[in-house]
Amino acid sequence: MRTGGTAQAIAYEKIREQIVTGNYPGGMKLIEERLAEEIGVSRTPVREAIRRLEQEGLVRRKKVFKPGTKELRDHFKMRILIEVHAAQMAATYMIDDHLEELKEAVRKAQAVRDDSAEIVRENKRFHDLIVRETRNPVMIDTVSRMQSIIYLFSRAVVINKRPGLLDEHAAICEAITERDPEKAGRLMEEHLEADLEFTLAIVELEE
Amino acid sequence: MRTGGTAQAIAYEKIREQIVTGNYPGGMKLIEERLAEEIGVSRTPVREAIRRLEQEGLVRRKKVFKPGTKELRDHFKMRILIEVHAAQMAATYMIDDHLEELKEAVRKAQAVRDDSAEIVRENKRFHDLIVRETRNPVMIDTVSRMQSIIYLFSRAVVINKRPGLLDEHAAICEAITERDPEKAGRLMEEHLEADLEFTLAIVELEE
DNA sequence: TTCTTAAATTTTGTATACAATGCAGACAAT
DNA sequence: ATTGTCTGCATTGTATACAAAATTTAAGAA
Known part of the structure; x- marks a missing residue:
């Protein structure tokens, strides 16, 4: 997969991927620092990626959304x-x-x-x-x-x-x-x- | 107006207010530093507020959205x-x-x-x-x-x-x-x- | 034990510095 | 006059340090 350009875009793609594949299960807490290290960027772009996913509905209050x-x-x-x-x-x-x-x-x-x-x-x-x-x-x-x-x-x-x-x-x-x-x-x-x-x-x- | 809590929430409310009242006209560029100073917080919460407004559709590529x-x-x-x-x-x-x-x-x-x-x-x-x-x-x-x-x-x-x-x-x-x-x-x-x-x-x- | 509360810790929020990028205008070459 | 590219400036992107808040752990009392 081509995860282009900016660190934020990379972070977004990677986290999203993990969520939709079920690798990050519903309810899992997304900890900025941990993700930052895992992805290899700083917290800043990770934060913004998480915010985006929140708006998108895949994340709710820092947790992977688990719809009832x-x-x-x-x-x-x-x-x-x-x-x-x-x-x-x-x-x-x-x-x-x-x-x-x-x-x-x-x-x-x-x-x-x-x-x-x-x-x-x-x-x-x-x-x-x-x-x-x-x-x-x-x-x-x-x-x-x-x-x-x-x-x-x-x-x-x-x-x-x-x-x-x-x-x-x-x-x-x-x-x-x-x-x-x-x-x-x-x-x-x-x-x-x-x-x-x-x-x-x-x-x-x-x- | 009661703009509660976090700096980010304040930034969001204030910027949103300016947009919907037409005070920031369609097409106007939102410059993080300028807004930060105006509101009295740092760039970080302003950035996040702008991102939110972008998701919401009120902002498009750092400009106030002007729908055709x-x-x-x-x-x-x-x-x-x-x-x-x-x-x-x-x-x-x-x-x-x-x-x-x-x-x-x-x-x-x-x-x-x-x-x-x-x-x-x-x-x-x-x-x-x-x-x-x-x-x-x-x-x-x-x-x-x-x-x-x-x-x-x-x-x-x-x-x-x-x-x-x-x-x-x-x-x-x-x-x-x-x-x-x-x-x-x-x-x-x-x-x-x-x-x-x-x-x-x-x-x-x-x- | 179970409940409370205090301390320790983890995690998030914010500010700030620095790097990368993009962009406008100046000047040179054609 | 047009195109190109160079320079400097404005702006955004990123990292990081520190402060505030939230969460967990541990200790002591009922």
């Missing part, structure tokens, strides 16, 4: 609201080039039914392509933040991949192709609600 | 999405106590038809009360952020208060009272879209 089920739900609901809207926009305005990309993503995910890392990547790609159709950076950004938080959980979920997920993607893609916003929106909502319930079910198993 | 019309639109659309949802939730679930508060806010705004500062306050209150009904801190927070950005503009707009605004509030309130989510959502959407267009029209006058 309520918080997971809240983030998911925010995401659903935007993505349903995005699906409607996509069905209305998506140009053919983009539609091709979307179909490609669906096809690819179906092709690699066993490699779960690859499925995760294509899954994310599918959703990103749809969210892009809002043409609204604020929404795109918000979804991205929600995904980060949700991912703190779904590492576990990803492994137990949910049945039906790929078919639902295909169905949404079809509704967009048919230029049916109502249907696309409805299918997206059902899809994400199912994802949420599945995720919650697994999380509750773990606790 | 596209950006204003984007923020507004995000807000609309959430508030329409909130209105639907409110119509479905709002308890009587909260409904009373809402009615009170509408009444009060109508009572002070001349004092524009007071109208702004009651206007905000009306929307906040509805957004609260999402019961979703993530959404509440997001709307609050959108409002900050929008307010960078609407200082101008506020002065030319839009006709019909209060009646629309009353109508939304009524739809909620009638427990009609579809209507409440639709009215809220129309209301905010009208606000957006009005705001854009004024902004374009200014340029």
